[in-house]
Amino acid sequence: MSDDKVQVYISKGRLVIRARPSCPPTEGQLRAREAFKSAAKKGAGMRRVTGLPPAAAAIFKEMAGLTFGRSERPPKWKTILLSLFIREGYSREEATLILEALEV
Numbered sequence: 001m002s003d004d005k006v007q008v009y010i011s012k013g014r015l016v017i018r019a020r021p022s023c024p025p026t027e028g029q030l031r032a033r034e035a036f037k038s039a040a041k042k043g044a045g046m047r048r049v050t051g052l053p054p055a056a057a058a059i060f061k062e063m064a065g066l067t068f069g070r071s072e073r074p075p076k077w078k079t080i081l082l083s084l085f086i087r088e089g090y091s092r093e094e095a096t097l098i099l100e101a102l103e104v
Helices: 027-043 054-062 076-087 092-102
Strands: 006-011 014-019
Touching: 027 054, 076 092
Parallel strands: none
Antiparallel strands: 006 014
């Protein structure tokens, strides 16, 4: 494995080596993690009322029915330009790089 595909960190005093995630988290995943964190903090210090631990009960109550979306759609102009570049003979990777270079 090359260095850019390996993630090394220290956890509980031990050196941990694992594969780096293949893509960054989506906006929805980040929002879900933040909601989970804030719900778990609300459960800290509470008494056990149900069969669940307090933090788990708070998460269950706060996050019931919430949705965060699967992914963000690119703007319409980006999809049109991408298809135009591909139609002109560029590969998808080249067209994506050109679009990234165009963004200011």
